Amino acid sequence: MPEDHPVPGPADPAIRVVELRKTFVVPEREAGLKHAIRSLVRRRTRQVNAVDGISFDIAPGEVVGFLGPNGAGKTTTLKMLAGLLYPTGGGLTVLGATPSRREKDFLSRITLVMGNRNQLEWDIPAADSFELNRAIYRIPPQAFAETRDELVELLEVGDLVRKPVRNLSLGERMKVEIVGSLLHRPQVLFLDEPTIGLDVTMQKRIRAFVAEYNRRYGATVLLTSHYMADVVALCKRVIVIHHGRILFDGGLSGLSSRFAAYKTIGVTLDDPTIDLGAYGEVIHRDDQKITLRVPKLETSRITARLLSEQAVADLTIEDPPIEDVIETVFASGEDDERLPEREKVSE
Amino acid sequence: MSAVVERSGRPAAPGLPDRPRVGRVRSMVDLYLTEMRTAIAVQFQYRVANYFYMIGMVAEPVIYLVVWSSVARSQGGAVGGYTPGEFAAYYIVWTLVRNINIVFTPYGWEWRIQKGQLSGQLLRPIHPIHYDLGYFAGMKFVVLVLWLPIAAILSLAFHPTLQPSGLGIGVFFVALWGAYLIRSLNMWVLGMITFWTTRVSAIFELYMALELIFSGRLVPLTLLPGWAQGVANFLPFQWTFGFPINALVGKLSTTQLLEGLGMQALWIGIGATIIHFVWRAGIRRFSSVGN
Structure with a gap:
């Protein structure tokens, strides 16, 4: 069998992706008969960068x-x-092969x-x-x-x-x-x-x-x-x-520490009727335990306050659920103004 | 077993043992036989539906048969060299040839691409045409079993006259599969247009119209005007209908029988060559646009 691509060695990655890009040209038009007829003469397309220069091993x-x-x-x-x-x-290789050659x-x-x-x-x-x-x-x-x-x-x-x-x-x-x-x-x-x-x-x-x-x-x-x-x-x-x-x-743990903007504090009080709204956002309360959402950087200070000011029977500090972290990550992507314009319209 | 097992020729990824494989030729035969078994299993799931489909299909040749038999009788017993008995033979054999000629159509291609089935096939280390050729070949065995009672009833009703030679019978069975291959390849060429447009049906309808006239499906080719027979000689259609039918009905000389097989081989070669090049361009297009 002729080999025109390198055979992976033990130290090589199984998958290598370098600055990978994929652009689709998608036809588009406004709704309605007028635009349908116009599109026969003047075809409008949009260039969508579905994958925009990603790299990983x-x-x-x-x-x-x-x-x-x-x-x-x-x-x-x-x-x-x-x-x-x-x-x-x-470029990309999988097990040393170029996938598009199939x-x-x-x-x-x-x-x-x-x-x-x-x-x-x-x-x-x-x-x-x-x-x-x-x-x-x-x-x-x-x-x-x-x-x-x-x-x-x-x-x-x-x-x-x-x-x-x-x-x-x-x-x-x-x-x-x-x-x-x-x-x-x-x-x-x-x-x-x-x-x-x-x-x-x-x-x-x-x-x-x-x-x-x-x-x-x-x-x-x-x-x-x-x-x-x-x-x-x-x-x-x-x-x-x-x-x-x-x-x-x-x-996965690094994802939380980097992107989670808050932590949750679970508090069990001797008197569970006490209102803890002054310490953070109360996101859950049952007979025994109150769960607070607090800004990540404020966690230590608020925990210290709770312990000194309230009769705390038990206290736990946790990262937010991973779903919430991912939501934050996606939101940060939406807000990232450094992202270049992804779509160009051509006719 | 070791004689038919080979290895891939590439070292396995770290930590994974390379795996032996069955030899290439044996695996291809195995693939076709397995595809055919699969098709038979699937078709027997729908045996009643298949039967009704075949009965419905019989309507078309019976109409042609009744019309041309009447014309022959009104013209003193024969028209274009065909007696009513030979018309009966022609159109009863027609029903078998038509069923053998059922292959994967461009409608199927549209479905295959829209539903992402082609992507699944492209992930496998084998050209997708082998699935279609093997699968539809398997269907033919079910078709043959279902066809025999229909042929018997038509024969009792219309009294066919066949005068096949021994060579004619042999050529017929080879030509049936030649016709199947030519039509499969033609449909693949048409179907691959789906890589560029998702509405290939219009071209398919045009193909069907040309095939109806120039193949011997509507009427034996010798009944067409001279110019139309001349045109038909430059097209592949007659090698998928008229030729295998006439081989069994006994209308061809030894030379014509052997030339016919040669023409079938030529059109198979042309179809395979076109597919080879169009597939490469089409798959590149498909892989650029995606589905």
């Missing part, structure tokens, strides 16, 4: 959360990494699971579709049977794979989709909202499975999800993207 075996609001550029990035989209600029060897080593799309045959049991994947990925029968049985056991879908896919619930379908996507034992997993629309129990099961797959095979995982529980459970590192640019790349 992901080490082999790392599980990274890729976060951002809708339209941030997450899925576009994942598609470029999986070879479905050509980058407009910049070489068979590269495609045999990755998978992209999209929570809102299914690839299994609708009308037949998933077990039959698995056979098709065996043939496509040229998996020897013995290895195929071992992997299939292992994945089926891990996701507890023994009964489900014998039913036609159309008869499965959304969560059941997602589980068998994941089995189908991993039969070739990919070394890099791109998971785009794998738990979307699933109930809490099913979400937990899929999280546990991804963690186990990563542990067992040392696979690299890049995960997008709107459910922060997915990210907290699986990812030590997160990359936050907004308007096609990276706002944060680092540890």
Whole structure:
């Protein structure tokens, strides 16, 4: 096999992204017949920088959360990494290969699971579709049977794979989709909202499975999800993207310390009827405990005041929920005046 | 087993063992057989619907058959060299050829792109045309089983006259798959226009109109005016309908039978070449725009 790209060594990242850009040209017009006719003569387009010069490395075996609001550029990035989209600029390698070349060897080593799309045959049991994947990925029968049985056991879908896919619930379908996507034992997993629309129990099961797959095979995982529980459970590192640019790349704990503008103080008083509004915003109160939201820089001073002025039975200081932190990060992206103009209109 | 197993040729990523793979040729045969089994399983899920679909499809050739048989009788027993019995044979074989000719259409391409199915196929290390060729080939086995009773009833009703040679029968079975390949490739070429416009249906309708006239679908080609037969010789359509039908009905000489297979091979080559180049351009376009 001819090799015209470097083979990754043990110290090389599994994924390397350098100044990656993707620009779409999108037609647009105002509503109404007049504008419809006008657009026949004069076509108006908008250039959208979906991904605007992002760079990061992901080490082999790392599980990274890729976060951002809708339209941030997450899925576009994942598609470029999986070879479905050509980058407009910049460079990227996955397992040493250039994804846009879509070489068979590269495609045999990755998978992209999209929570809102299914690839299994609708009308037949998933077990039959698995056979098709065996043939496509040229998996020897013995290895195929071992992997299939292992994945089926891990996701507890023994009964489900014998039913036609159309008869499965959304969560059941997602589980068998994941089995189908991993039969070739990919070394890099791109998971785009794998738990979307699933109930809490099913979400937990899929999280546990991804963690186990990563542990067992040392696979690299890049995960997008709107459910922060997915990210907290699986990812030590997160990359936050907004308007096609990276706002944060680092540890999950670092995200809170850098972006959380406040902390929460949980106070248990001897007399729980006392009003603590003077110390901070009361965001929760029950029979025993009052939860206050206070500015992060004021936390020490307010805690000291509470302890000295009130009869405190117990006190805890916590970072805000990660959902709130992410909201703050996204809001900081919206407000960041340093961001260049992303969209240019051309006709 | 070791003789048919190869490795990828690239070192695995750190910490991951490289995995053996089945040999390339064996895996391709395996893929086609598995696709065909899958198609058969899917089609048997819808056997009743399929049957009604086929019965509905019979209406078209029966109308042609009744009309042309009447014309033949009114002109003293034959028209354009076809007797009513030969028209019956022509249009009964037509029903099988038509079913073999059902392939993935541009409508399917529109759906495939709009629903993101093509993206899923592009993630796999195999050209998507193999899915379509294998899958629709598998469907034909179901079609054949369903077609036999229909052919029997039509034969009882219309008394076909066939005079096939041994070579003609052999060529017919090869030509059926040649027709299937030509039409599959033609539809792929049309379908790939979806990479540039999502409304390829209009072009597809034009194709169907030309095919109806110049393929032998509407009427045996020998009944067309000379100029139309001349035009048909420069188009692929007759090799997907008229040629396989006439091979079995017994209307072709040995030379014509062998030339016909050669023409089928030529059009398969042309179709495959066009697909090779258009696919590369189309996929580049698709990957730039995305879905």
